[in-house]
Structures are given as C-alpha cells and as structure tokens.
Amino acid sequence: MTQIDPATAPWAGREGFGGLIEALGAGDVRIVGGAVRDTLLGLPVADLDLATRHRPETVVERLAAAAIRAVPTGIAHGTITAVLPDGPVEVTTLRRDVSTDGRHATVAFSDDWREDAARRDFTMNALYADPTTGELFDYFGGLDDLAARRVRFIGDPLQRIAEDHLRILRFFRFLARFGDTPEPAGLAACTARARDLMALSRERIADELLKLLVAPGAVWVAALMVERGIFAPVLPEIADTARLAALAEREAAAGIAPHAIRRLAALIPADSATAGDIAARLRLSNAQRKRLESAAVPHDGSDPRTLAYRISVDAAVDRLLLAGASVEPLADWSLPRFPLTGGALVERGIRKGPLVAATLRRIEDAWVAEGFPGEDRLAALTDAAVAQTLNEDSSRNA
Structure with missing residues (x-):
C-alpha cells in the first residue's frame, strides 16, 4: 500500500x-x-x-x-x-x-x-x-x-534501549498488541538490558504494564517476559503466568472484558499485603490499590450476590473469576439498596446509639442472607429484630 x-x-x-x-x-x-x-x-x-x-x-x-x-x-x-x-x-x-x-x-x-x-x-x-x-x-x-506483525526497533536495539529504557516494556506491549512472534534482535536486547528498568520511575513502568495486560497477546507475552527475566528487576513477585492464562480463558468464556488490575492480581501472590506493597511500589492510584488488594484476597466461597453487596460488583467479579467461580448470578443484576434507616428504628422505641446500629446491622445481615427479599419480608425481619433488641434492652435494665 x-x-x-x-x-x-x-x-x-x-x-x-x-x-x-x-x-x-x-x-x-x-x-x-x-x-x-x-x-x-x-x-x-x-x-x-x-x-x-x-x-x-x-x-x-x-x-x-x-x-x-x-x-x-x-x-x-x-x-x-x-x-x-x-x-x-x-x-x-x-x-x-x-x-x-x-x-x-x-x-x-x-x-x-x-x-x-x-x-x-x-x-x-x-x-x-x-x-x-x-x-x-x-x-x-x-x-x-x-x-x-513484526515489532522491530529502528536501528540498533541496544542503542535505542540505552536512549530510553522504557522501550523494553514498550517492545513487549507492542508485541502483545500487534505482534505474532518476537523479533530476535529486539528480544535479545531487551533480555540483556532488563535491569535498566530499575532506573525508570515506577509510574512509567505501571503505565506500560497495565496497558500490556489488556492487550490481545498479553498471556503469551507475559509468559515470555517471565521466561526472559524481564519482570525480575522491578517486580520479582511475578514468577508464573498460569493464573493469568486461566483468568483470560474465564474472562472470554463469561464475555467479560479484561481488566488490567484484575490481570495484575493474577500475576502476583494471592495475598492482600503483598498486593498493597506492589501497588505502593508502582505508585498506583488509591482506587487501583484498593481493587488490587481486594482481588488478592482468596474467594471464601460465599454467594456471589452477597459478596458483590459487601465489596462491590466489580470487586466480586474479580475474586470470582480469579477463583474459577461462576459470575453468572451477577449478570444483568443491579446492586440493591438497603431501604431501612436508623431513624425508623428510633421511632419504634430503640434508644439512639449503639443499639440502633447493632439492630440495623442484624436486620441487614438477615436481609442479605435471604437474598434481598421484598418489602413484606423485610418488614417481618425488622419486627423480629426490633422485638429482640427491646427485649434484651429491657432485661439489661430490669
């Protein structure tokens, strides 16, 4: 052309x-x-x-x-x-x-x-x-x-990397987005100069890495990077890509778009403290850090909708996909809003303060456990909880 x-x-x-x-x-x-x-x-x-x-x-x-x-x-x-x-x-x-x-x-x-x-x-x-x-x-x-579909440096790859060390990560990102096979000279140069990444700001590293992780070839390219020791100087925690490969298959099967933070969670140990350390190292935003830390918590087997209500739909989808659990219950499901307020309990005779909060929590827990029932069932749960609280309060003050 x-x-x-x-x-x-x-x-x-x-x-x-x-x-x-x-x-x-x-x-x-x-x-x-x-x-x-x-x-x-x-x-x-x-x-x-x-x-x-x-x-x-x-x-x-x-x-x-x-x-x-x-x-x-x-x-x-x-x-x-x-x-x-x-x-x-x-x-x-x-x-x-x-x-x-x-x-x-x-x-x-x-x-x-x-x-x-x-x-x-x-x-x-x-x-x-x-x-x-x-x-x-x-x-x-x-x-x-x-x-x-060949990602090739202009001129001598080693010289181009010496000019800007970020080109190591860009080589792999472009390979994941556009490439079929790595160009040998470029791959060799990136491998030889991987430690140059240590001189870069962590923000620049994070920006390239997160873009790479949602590219079409992210799985095989990440595996190549592990094999060549590219992550080791700056993210030594990334040592295996099996969880990332499994996650990508589950995302595709569920028709859910890849998410960079979810995929990063698949590359690091399933440990919230480690995730927080990596987020700090990469200078991730507060929202990104919280999502990464949440995704790193192993799924406890709880009901998907209960989990989504407690930690948000996005965070629940992350944990479920990473664990290989079904996300089908969350498809086309809107997060319900708990309609009861503390003021309504005060009107029914519960003393303001800790009793109101504890009763409200008891009602909400029962409502969630029963799958977010409608108004009539919520009223019954409320009646039972209010009666229990008033009875306990009366016994304490007798």
Missing part, C-alpha cells in the same frame, strides 16, 4: 482538522505514528499526532492567525497542542536527539523527515501520511513489518 484513501481516513471530516492543516500548510505537515499504524490495521484511531517542519513559535503564530487555540504543552520538545472541536491534536516540530540518559532526551529541531523518523522507537511507529492526499512515507520498512 502506498497511500490511505483520504475520503475514508479517520481524520476525514473531523471538525476543525481541515482548517488546522490549511493553517500549517499541507506540504509542511504529516500525520505520524499511531494514527497511521492503526488506520492501516483497521483499528479505531483515538489520537491524531502531526509532525511539521515549522518551529514551535511558527506553529503558535499560524494557529493564532487561524483563530485556533494553541497550548504549549511540550514546547521544549517542540510540541504544541491545537484545541479543536473534535478534540486536541498535538503538533510537534521535526527533531533529532542531541543527548539521552535512558529517561530523558535533549532534542534539536530539524526539517528532515527521515531524521525525525530515525529517533522513533519501532518501524511501525515511524510511518507518516499526507493529511490531504493520504500518501504514505516509510523510511525504515515499517509497512513490511506491520504486514508481518
């Missing part, structure tokens, strides 16, 4: 996009990276990124002249975000790396498309397309690699 049909391209018809291209000059700007790759693969395109010969200050001037809001989101690295009605578009000046330290790069601006392509990680991410004609520009065999 030498071009993308401009009439059916994902960017065709996006409000404001034509005006952006006109403002920058069609011959001086190209769509680059993931949008081109995913279009060629027939996948949805979420983000549009543009590369341009213009310097950042020129981009800002041209967008201002066209009444397009420009935000200098990464101006030191040449990136300006154009705010369009259909969403933001990043516009980045062509550049080359001057120096790198494995985490950050110092860049110089360029007007050479090939030079810009040469600093990118994989050949399939170094494809450019003319936004008007759809003509494709491929400097390093990315089209052939894409057709072969």
Whole structure:
C-alpha cells in the first residue's frame, strides 16, 4: 500500500482538522505514528499526532492567525497542542536527539523527515501520511513489518534501549498488541538490558504494564517476559503466568472484558499485603490499590450476590473469576439498596446509639442472607429484630 484513501481516513471530516492543516500548510505537515499504524490495521484511531517542519513559535503564530487555540504543552520538545472541536491534536516540530540518559532526551529541531523518523522507537511507529492526499512515507520498512506483525526497533536495539529504557516494556506491549512472534534482535536486547528498568520511575513502568495486560497477546507475552527475566528487576513477585492464562480463558468464556488490575492480581501472590506493597511500589492510584488488594484476597466461597453487596460488583467479579467461580448470578443484576434507616428504628422505641446500629446491622445481615427479599419480608425481619433488641434492652435494665 502506498497511500490511505483520504475520503475514508479517520481524520476525514473531523471538525476543525481541515482548517488546522490549511493553517500549517499541507506540504509542511504529516500525520505520524499511531494514527497511521492503526488506520492501516483497521483499528479505531483515538489520537491524531502531526509532525511539521515549522518551529514551535511558527506553529503558535499560524494557529493564532487561524483563530485556533494553541497550548504549549511540550514546547521544549517542540510540541504544541491545537484545541479543536473534535478534540486536541498535538503538533510537534521535526527533531533529532542531541543527548539521552535512558529517561530523558535533549532534542534539536530539524526539517528532515527521515531524521525525525530515525529517533522513533519501532518501524511501525515511524510511518507518516499526507493529511490531504493520504500518501504514505516509510523510511525504515515499517509497512513490511506491520504486514508481518513484526515489532522491530529502528536501528540498533541496544542503542535505542540505552536512549530510553522504557522501550523494553514498550517492545513487549507492542508485541502483545500487534505482534505474532518476537523479533530476535529486539528480544535479545531487551533480555540483556532488563535491569535498566530499575532506573525508570515506577509510574512509567505501571503505565506500560497495565496497558500490556489488556492487550490481545498479553498471556503469551507475559509468559515470555517471565521466561526472559524481564519482570525480575522491578517486580520479582511475578514468577508464573498460569493464573493469568486461566483468568483470560474465564474472562472470554463469561464475555467479560479484561481488566488490567484484575490481570495484575493474577500475576502476583494471592495475598492482600503483598498486593498493597506492589501497588505502593508502582505508585498506583488509591482506587487501583484498593481493587488490587481486594482481588488478592482468596474467594471464601460465599454467594456471589452477597459478596458483590459487601465489596462491590466489580470487586466480586474479580475474586470470582480469579477463583474459577461462576459470575453468572451477577449478570444483568443491579446492586440493591438497603431501604431501612436508623431513624425508623428510633421511632419504634430503640434508644439512639449503639443499639440502633447493632439492630440495623442484624436486620441487614438477615436481609442479605435471604437474598434481598421484598418489602413484606423485610418488614417481618425488622419486627423480629426490633422485638429482640427491646427485649434484651429491657432485661439489661430490669
């Protein structure tokens, strides 16, 4: 293929996009990276990124002249975000790396498309397309690699990893998303330099890992990473992928979408304290930490709906799937709300304070144990609990 049909391209018809291209000059700007790759693969395109010969200050001037809001989101690295009605578009000046330290790069601006392509990680991410004609520009065999489902570094893999250590994890993430078999030179380089991951921030590691775990090839790629010792420097707890493989089969059988935190729980020991330590190490959000800790608690065999009521539907689904228990009882089931309040018990003569809370808890436990019965049965449970509490209270004060 030498071009993308401009009439059916994902960017065709996006409000404001034509005006952006006109403002920058069609011959001086190209769509680059993931949008081109995913279009060629027939996948949805979420983000549009543009590369341009213009310097950042020129981009800002041209967008201002066209009444397009420009935000200098990464101006030191040449990136300006154009705010369009259909969403933001990043516009980045062509550049080359001057120096790198494995985490950050110092860049110089360029007007050479090939030079810009040469600093990118994989050949399939170094494809450019003319936004008007759809003509494709491929400097390093990315089209052939894409057709072969081959994730291949541009140039020497060891050098590319030395420039940015995160490329080790990106290699495996892209392999899980797009690849069929690992490219030998890249795999060997990632294996040899796995300890470089220790120099990265844990947030960057977590971001790549969680994306990898929901990719189509996550199971076999995670197994390959364990075999090659990729996790060992930063997550030594991950030593086996059998639970992940079983979980993926159960998710598919139940028609439940993969969830990164649930899949991470399948890779680590089934222990809440260990899960909390890993969550802290990866700088996960509070919500992610709580879900991981909950998923790491072994299922106690309780009724699925009771479990969901106690810990939430999502958390219950995690535990049930990880344990190989049925999630069918939770399909199309809405979490019920306990309708009774403490005020209603006070009106019936129970003294305010601990007695109200204890009685309310007793009624709720009985209601849950009976499968969330309707109003009439709840009233009967309430009558019995209130009578018991009043009787016990009277006996204590006699």
